[in-house]
Amino acid sequence: MPADELPETFHVTTDEQLRAVSNLTRHRIMAVLRFEPTTITQVAERMGLSKGSSSYHMRLLERAGLVKVVRTRKVRGVIERYYAMAARSIELPDPGEGGPDVLMRHAVADLEAAPLDGERHVRMAHLRLTDEQFAELGARLQALADEYRELSDPALPDASLVFALFHPAWREQADGSAE
Template identity: 85%
Template sequence: MPTDDLPETFHVTTGEQLRAVSNLTRHRIMAALRFEPATITQIAAKVGLAKGSSSYHVRLLERAGLVKVVRTRKVRGVTERYYALAARSISLPDPGEGGPDVLMRHALADLEASPRKERHVRMAHLRLTAEQFTQLAARLQALADEYQKLSDPSLPDASLVFALFHPAPGGQAEGSAR
């Protein structure tokens, strides 16, 4: 299915939507739908769930407006529904001071579940001017955008996650005990 008619971004704004994307299983279902629509059976196989569990999570995502039925067809008297993301990208609200970043928690869980031989992880501690910080953020975003445009749904999935940030003073998150 062409995605030309999809909105560019879906902005998560309600509590129901935030709860829907905060669940790791639903995050993985949305990832499975990022390139092409799929049926409940196909989603279950991609994510490694029972069909009933997949159906439950897809219904919650659909109710929150994050996925939608884009096509139906009759198969042996049963209507098969194909689901797709509601937009090309999902924008999450800023977690606020001291709040957990849902996207990074899910990315870390996906990283930990990935085969070790297929990981490229690096952390670098930098000292940058404000201008260098801004330039690096723009370059990272442009690189991610460039490779996202090259994505081919017939190839295996790969995830790129980056976080450029100033650590909390003293290396301790705000609100945590000493």
């Protein structure tokens, strides 16, 4: 299935789906599947996994509905399955108070695993914004990410963009509205 035929967003709603995306290996498998259908063998080779491990993780992702078989072909009497993401993006539920955000944990793990000699742009900024400015910045960041996702070419090297715009917990305490 071509990427332009995929649904825009897959909403993670069940515990099974959340467990599937919470695993770093499965997160990285989904990154491999992001741009083109791939076999279990190809995933294993790209990630340095055994075929058995690759197959196990792919089955869990498929059972959770996050990936699906989009093509098969017969190779030396064996059916080879090509897997792809079930949607262009995945939306995780709000982790709730005190709950770690799976996406951010995976982003930090990916950043830590990235080659040290590679180009990186990592920034953290503390801003003081009105509610309107906050909403506008969130919309602009999302639009920028969407714009560059449309420009993505599977033939080019992979790059990851992660952003989080939020009000820290201490904001409520400083305002005196929570204790």
